[in-house]
Amino acid sequence: MSEKSKPNPDFEKTLIELEKLVGKLEEGELSLDESLASFKQGIALTRQCQSVLDNAQQTVEQLINAEDEESLTPFEPDA
Numbered sequence: 422m423s424e425k426s427k428p429n430p431d432f433e434k435t436l437i438e439l440e441k442l443v444g445k446l447e448e449g450e451l452s453l454d455e456s457l458a459s460f461k462q463g464i465a466l467t468r469q470c471q472s473v474l475d476n477a478q479q480t481v482e483q484l485i486n487a488e489d490e491e492s493l494t495p496f497e498p499d500a
Contacts, residue, residue, distance in 0.1 A: 432473040439466040 442463050446456060 432470060435466055435469050435473070439463060439470065442466065 442459055445451060446459055446463070451459060
């Protein structure tokens with residue numbers, strides 16, 4: 422399975438990779454083409470991190486609103 426098709430990318434690993442990429446860009450030693458490729462990769466990594474954070478936020482909101490009968494959904498265990 423490729424990194425992009427992973428359902429739940431490892432947030433910490435993705436964030437570390439993003440921080441390293443930002444460090445390279447901040448050094449200013451990359452060519453224009455390398456900088457653009459790195460920027461593009463950084464955008465993808467940022468979106469992955471944001472997706473994980475959005476999912477975590479949704480889970481927390483569901484847990485907090487569990488007392489609200491309308492927000493409850495039936496439990497369906499994985500087979």
